[in-house]
Amino acid sequence: MATQNGSAGQDMFVFFSRMLGVGIVDADRQPLGVLWDVLIEPFGKYAKAKALVVASGRWQKKFATIGWADVEGLAPGQGQVKARRAAVSFSATPEHKAELSLRQDILDQQVVDTNHQNVIRVNDIHLLFAEKDLVVAHVDIGLRGIFRRLGYEPWVDALVRLIRPNAAYLNKPHFISWKHIQPLSINPVSMTIKVDVSQKELRDIPAPDLSEIMLDLAPRHRLALFKTLDLAARTQLFMMLEFKEQKSLLEDLDEREAVDILNHLPTDEGVDFLGALPRPVAEKIMALMETKSANRLSSLLGYASESAGGLMTTEFIWVLETATIEEALRIVKERTLKAEAIQSIFIVDGQKRLVGSTSLRRLIIAEPGDNVMKAALKKTVSIRTEDDVKKIAFLMDKYKYVALPVVNTESVLVGIITIDDIFNRLVTIAWRRARRRKDIR
Amino acid sequence: MNVLRGRLKSRWRHIAIFLSIMGPGIITANVDNDAGGITTYSVAGAHFGTSLLWAFIPIIFVLYVIQEMASRMAVVTGKGLADLIREEFGVKVTFYAMAVLVLANFGNVMAEFSGIAASADLFGMSRFLLVLFCAVFIWWLVVKGNYKSVEKVFLFACVFYVSYIFSGFITKPDWKFIAAQTLRPTFSWDHAYLVMLIGVIGTTIAPWMQFYQQASVVEKGIKMKDYAYHRLDIIVGSFVVNIVAFFIVVVCAQTLFRHGVRIETAKDAALALKPLAGNYCFLLFAFGLFNASLFAASILPLSTSYTVCEGMGWELGVDKTFKDAPQFYTLYTAIIVLGAAFVLIPRIPLVKIMLFSQVANGILLPFVLILMLRLINNKRLMGIHVNRPIYNVLVWATVIVMVVLSAMLLVLAQKSLCWR
Numbered sequence: 099m100a101t102q103n104g105s106a107g108q109d110m111f112v113f114f115s116r117m118l119g120v121g122i123v124d125a126d127r128q129p130l131g132v133l134w135d136v137l138i139e140p141f142g143k144y145a146k147a148k149a150l151v152v153a154s155g156r157w158q159k160k161f162a163t164i165g166w167a168d169v170e171g172l173a174p175g176q177g178q179v180k181a182r183r184a185a186v187s188f189s190a191t192p193e194h195k196a197e198l199s200l201r202q203d204i205l206d207q208q209v210v211d212t213n214h215q216n217v218i219r220v221n222d223i224h225l226l227f228a229e230k231d232l233v234v235a236h237v238d239i240g241l242r243g244i245f246r247r248l249g250y251e252p253w254v255d256a257l258v259r260l261i262r263p264n265a266a267y268l269n270k271p272h273f274i275s276w277k278h279i280q281p282l283s284i285n286p287v288s289m290t291i292k293v294d295v296s297q298k299e300l301r302d303i304p305a306p307d308l309s310e311i312m313l314d315l316a317p318r319h320r321l322a323l324f325k326t327l328d329l330a331a332r333t334q335l336f337m338m339l340e341f342k343e344q345k346s347l348l349e350d351l352d353e354r355e356a357v358d359i360l361n362h363l364p365t366d367e368g369v370d371f372l373g374a375l376p377r378p379v380a381e382k383i384m385a386l387m388e389t390k391s392a393n394r395l396s397s398l399l400g401y402a403s404e405s406a407g408g409l410m411t412t413e414f415i416w417v418l419e420t421a422t423i424e425e426a427l428r429i430v431k432e433r434t435l436k437a438e439a440i441q442s443i444f445i446v447d448g449q450k451r452l453v454g455s456t457s458l459r460r461l462i463i464a465e466p467g468d469n470v471m472k473a474a475l476k477k478t479v480s481i482r483t484e485d486d487v488k489k490i491a492f493l494m495d496k497y498k499y500v501a502l503p504v505v506n507t508e509s510v511l512v513g514i515i516t517i518d519d520i521f522n523r524l525v526t527i528a529w530r531r532a533r534r535r536k537d538i539r
Numbered sequence: 540m541n542v543l544r545g546r547l548k549s550r551w552r553h554i555a556i557f558l559s560i561m562g563p564g565i566i567t568a569n570v571d572n573d574a575g576g577i578t579t580y581s582v583a584g585a586h587f588g589t590s591l592l593w594a595f596i597p598i599i600f601v602l603y604v605i606q607e608m609a610s611r612m613a614v615v616t617g618k619g620l621a622d623l624i625r626e627e628f629g630v631k632v633t634f635y636a637m638a639v640l641v642l643a644n645f646g647n648v649m650a651e652f653s654g655i656a657a658s659a660d661l662f663g664m665s666r667f668l669l670v671l672f673c674a675v676f677i678w679w680l681v682v683k684g685n686y687k688s689v690e691k692v693f694l695f696a697c698v699f700y701v702s703y704i705f706s707g708f709i710t711k712p713d714w715k716f717i718a719a720q721t722l723r724p725t726f727s728w729d730h731a732y733l734v735m736l737i738g739v740i741g742t743t744i745a746p747w748m749q750f751y752q753q754a755s756v757v758e759k760g761i762k763m764k765d766y767a768y769h770r771l772d773i774i775v776g777s778f779v780v781n782i783v784a785f786f787i788v789v790v791c792a793q794t795l796f797r798h799g800v801r802i803e804t805a806k807d808a809a810l811a812l813k814p815l816a817g818n819y820c821f822l823l824f825a826f827g828l829f830n831a832s833l834f835a836a837s838i839l840p841l842s843t844s845y846t847v848c849e850g851m852g853w854e855l856g857v858d859k860t861f862k863d864a865p866q867f868y869t870l871y872t873a874i875i876v877l878g879a880a881f882v883l884i885p886r887i888p889l890v891k892i893m894l895f896s897q898v899a900n901g902i903l904l905p906f907v908l909i910l911m912l913r914l915i916n917n918k919r920l921m922g923i924h925v926n927r928p929i930y931n932v933l934v935w936a937t938v939i940v941m942v943v944l945s946a947m948l949l950v951l952a953q954k955s956l957c958w959r
Binding site (some may be wrong): 205206207208218219220221239244247316317319320342346349350386431 | 616618622625629630631634757760762851852924956
């Protein structure tokens with residue numbers, strides 16, 4: 099009994115697994131085939147069915163795609179299309195280009211749950227007949243979905259009801275709302291994720307969490323997901339990965355995309371990455387990069403990786419000692435985007451030798467017309483490029499600074515070290531020490 | 540001079556890349572020589588002498604062909620075999636395949652633990668303590684290690700298979716005769732001979748290997764540009780495993796077969812070797828059995844739980860906590876605990892259980908191979924890396940032979956199940 103599209107006037111939920119194989123008849127109520135697939139629009143918040151795929155034949159299956167407008171009615175029991183059998187053209191393979199196929203792209207596939215921020219496998223799909231449309235409501239990732247697909251649901255349900263009537267298995271379906279689902283099917287042409295990411299919540303996931311999601315994916319999906327993001331997001335994500343994954347990812351990208359990311363990377367992160375590569379490879383990569391970033395990186399690569407020179411970043415804010423407060427504030431504003439730590443401002447002489455430092459707060463409360471040295475701190479602590487992590491940590495702790503200037507042997511300011519640059523190294527040291535103490539005890 | 544240095548340098552570079560890629564192929568192939576394999580080869584050598592040696596040449600080929608397909612799928616799709624089966628063939632196929640795989644692998648794990656118990660007997664140690672110690676060690680190794688460190692331990696374990704080669708040389712065989720026997724196939728329609736031949740081929744290719752191999756290639760992140768090195772890894776593995784098996788047969792043929800000693804297990808073989816080939820040979824043989832059993836017992840439970848969780852879409856991985864991946868840890872722990880416990884329970888019909896697992900393996904293998912062939916010829920998944928037509932003919936022929944053999948093995952196993 100084919101109902102008019104939603105003519106019952108009420109919303110009705112149905113599982114995709116129950117719809118598969120439902121008989122479809124033509125305008126003359128002659129059997130056309132069985133429901134094979136539902137194609138949905140990959141854009142928009144609600145995934146409306148755009149077309150049905152009907153399969154006919156037992157051994158040599160043939161497929162016909164029927165637009166939603168040409169569907170007379172569809173219900174869990176049966177479906178009817180408006181055309182006659184003779185007018186429906188069948189082909190050897192199901193066709194879908196831009197659309198998402200529920201059968202091929204969603205069911206049994208891995209998708210990202212942007213709400214819980216993890217990768218899940220879809221056991222079943224929960225559809226809703228609403229008004230004239232068929233929309234995807236949830237995906238089922240629970241055990242019950244597996245039993246339903248296997249055809250054991252009634253027995254397992256009965257068994258569970260017998261043993262524990264209030265089991266979570268029965269009362270709390272393991273559904274994830276479609277709006278949180280980010281499908282991972284790859285567009286074969288652009289090699290990016292098929293769904294428009296800006297509409298989904300993937301963008302809102304912080305880079306550290308997104309990087310963990312990425313690691314749960316197969317390499318090909320990892321790459322597709324990465325390529326779907328814009329350059330800023332890519333750089334953010336890249337910084338979160340371990341060296342091995344960074345390397346693997348760059349190898350898979352084409353040269354231009356890879357170099358773009360490296361150009362965008364903060365110098366300290368760039369040094370970490372290039373420093374871990376064999377020297378000839380690092381030099382080859384730097385030859386491809388923008389001269390400015392490459393020069394900065396190559397000078398930093400000369401330092402030992404655990405010394406201040408190896409850890410520092412060269413993006414910081416400095417002003418000449420002759421500048422006024424007003425000028426200094428303008429420089430801060432201009433450089434804010436690029437520099438890492440904006441709360442510390444360093445004052446240098448004509449030879450770029452460090453003469454003092456100040457903070458953003460001091461600049462704001464000072465008189466705009468005064469010389470910048472008026473706002474300088476009484477004492478400026480600096481470290482040498484060859485100093486080690488322990489010394490840096492000691493000074494940061496003693497003076498409660500979050501950023502320290504780094505000078506070379508001629509006391510020229512060459513970079514700064516912020517607390518996050520040494521933080522993970524400190525954690526490692528502290529952890530090792532704690533373990534040693536525990537061992538003694 | 541410079542040219543020579545350049546050439547040397549590039550040779551070192553190749554060797555360095557190979558060393559970094561090497562692992563999955565060699566490890567997977569070597570796990571094949573587990574307690575069950577050693578038993579089969581020992582019995583083959585003891586009862587049929589060198590007349591089965593020729594079989595190792597086609598086995599090398601078959602092993603390579605099948606392993607290579609699993610690896611190619613891993614490199615191209617970046618997904619495990621269970622993942623691909625689930626995504627392409629749906630829940631039903633996956634669920635039943637996984638159920639049978641668990642049964643088959645559980646039997647295999649038990650066989651490994653009984654191998655450990657047998658080697659405890661041989662060394663005059665307490666069965667109970669050694670099995671318990673090994674079970675704890677295996678559990679700890681995987682839960683506390685990562686892929687890299689575990690792989691190193693496993694590669695190191697592969698080295699100990701050399702002990703069989705040493706014991707082969709101790710028996711001072713007539714190499715000319717052995718070479719002739721290896722290169723000139725002899726065949727007999729004798730019932731017992733056929734059973735043995737099927738057994739030897741059957742133990743070499745097990746369903747779990749394809750899942751394990753593909754998963755470890757994915758985990759290692761091998762890329763297409765390094766695929767040639769990885770193929771070398773598989774070739775080396777296929778050769779090494781068969782050379783070791785070859786030597787086991789040689790040892791038993793040289794000693795036990797000559798003196799007409801009948802054996803049932805690898806333990807019998809080791810014990811019978813003592814008076815015939817000396818204490819060193821006995822010790823090497825016994826140590827080889829222990830190493831092989833422990834090695835395989837470390838890999839099977841992990842491989843099983845990975846595969847099952849992958850296929851069913853459950854959280855998995857040793858870097859997850861129990862709360863995050865309960866199914867994974869439950870399955871992993873249960874296989875080890877039950878596998879070890881069953882071996883220690885006195886008067887349990889071990890032989891019957893192992894035959895049962897052999898049956899499960901036999902049922903599963905043709906399905907896995909056919910699924911693999913359908914996956915690897917899927918253009919949407921593999922792109923230009925689908926099998927070439929000639930290769931397809933070769934593989935299909937191999938699969939058909941394997942299917943027929945495992946069907947025969949099933950019938951025979953069923954008969955012997957009825958007898959006991």
